[in-house]
Amino acid sequence: xxxxxxxxxxxxxxxxxxxxxxxxxxxxxxxxxxxxxxxxxxxxxxxxxxxxxxxxxxxxxxxxxxxxxxxxxxxxxxxxxxxxxxxxxxxxxxxxxxxxxxxxxxxxxxxxxxxxxxxxxxxxxxxxxxxxxxxxxxxxxxxxxxxxxxxxxxxxxxxxxxxxxxxxxxxxxxxxxxxxxxxxxxxxxx
Numbered sequence: 001x002x003x004x005x006x007x008x009x010x011x012x013x014x015x016x017x018x019x020x021x022x023x024x025x026x027x028x029x030x031x032x033x034x035x036x037x038x039x040x041x042x043x044x045x046x047x048x049x050x051x052x053x054x055x056x057x058x059x060x061x062x063x064x065x066x067x068x069x070x071x072x073x074x075x076x077x078x079x080x081x082x083x084x085x086x087x088x089x090x091x092x093x094x095x096x097x098x099x100x101x102x103x104x105x106x107x108x109x110x111x112x113x114x115x116x117x118x119x120x121x122x123x124x125x126x127x128x129x130x131x132x133x134x135x136x137x138x139x140x141x142x143x144x145x146x147x148x149x150x151x152x153x154x155x156x157x158x159x160x161x162x163x164x165x166x167x168x169x170x171x172x173x174x175x176x177x178x179x180x181x182x183x184x185x186x187x188x189x190x
Contacts, residue, residue: 001013002014002016002026002054002056003026004056004059004060004063004089005026005029005030005033005060005063006033006060006063006064007060007062007063007064007065007093008063008092008093008094009059009062009063009088009089009092009093010063012063012088012089012092014054014055014056014059014085014088014089015054015081015084015085016054016081017053017054017075017077017078017081018077024056024057024121024151024177025174025175025177027174027175028151028174028175028177028179029056029057029060031172031174032057032149032179033060033061033064035172036061036064036117036147037064039147041116041117041147042061042064042065042066042117043064043065043066044065044066044067044116045061045065045066045067045116045117046066046067046068046113046114046115046116046117046143047061047062047066047068047069047070047115047116047117047118047119048069048070048072048112048113048115048117048118048119048138048141049061049069049070049071049072049118049119049121050072050104050107050108050118050119050120050121050122050134050138051072051073051104051120051121051122051123052071052072052073052078052079052082052099052119052121053073053078053081053082053121054078054081054082054085055069055071055081055082055085055086055089055097055099056085057119057121057149058070058071058097058119059071059085059086059089059097061117061119062089062090062093062095062097063089063092063093066095066117067095068095068096068097068098069086069095069096069097069098070097070098070099070100070112070115071083071086071097071098071099071100072099072100072102072104072107073099073100073101073102074101074102074103074104074106076101079099079100079101080101082099083099086098086099104120104122104134104137105130105133105134105137108134108137108138108141109137111140111141112141113141113142113143114141114142114143114146115141115142115143115146116143116145116146116147117146117147117149118138118142118146118147118148118149119149119151120134120135120138120148120149120150120151121150121151122134122152124152124153124156128157128159128160131150131152131159131160132159132160132163132164135148135150135159135160135161135163135164135166136163136164138164139164139165139166139184142184144184145183145184146183146184147181147182147183148166148181148182148183149179149180149181149182150179150180150182151177151178151179152177152178152180153176153177153178154173154175154176154177154178156178158171158180159180159182161182165184165185166182166183166184166185167182167183167184167185168180168181168182169181169182169183
């Protein structure tokens with residue numbers, strides 16, 4: 001069972017597509033959101049959840065005080081499930097949550113945002129070059145002090161940050177999952 005852990009929508013169960021998604025475990029979400037809460041990175045944030053699947057990461061942020069969330073997934077089943085979950089959590093929080101059925105690169109090809117907090121939880125088998133391109137396309141849609149969290153399998157290579165003008169400043173491994181935290185390079189924030 002996947003559910004919202006805490007906040008105004010805490011305890012709400014999230015639908016999960018029958019196949020094709022790998023929801024972030026509750027243990028990883030608890031650790032991630034504990035760190036985000038202590039960094040004061042959620043309250044009032046404009047959030048983007050790429051490769052959203054159920055939307056659990058973005059919707060957890062909405063429940064904990066984010067101003068809005070956009071969920072993006074190209075799979076029809078996942079996008080439909082994310083839309084239902086978004087409606088349920090949005091109703092509980094009073095803040096907007098929108099689901100978009102789109103490939104990540106297509107969604108990012110139009111400048112959007114600015115976003116303050118972005119989650120990328122691509123399929124573990126995504127090509128490194130495709131993830132690097134997604135990060136490069138994401139960069140123009142980030143606020144100056146944005147936080148980008150990338151989730152990958154423990155054995156996966158670290159994402160390529162340079163072409164996206166991002167720098168990693170933290171990584172943590174939880175079982176088979178590694179999270180990287182990145183932000184826009186300081187010299188590019190002017």
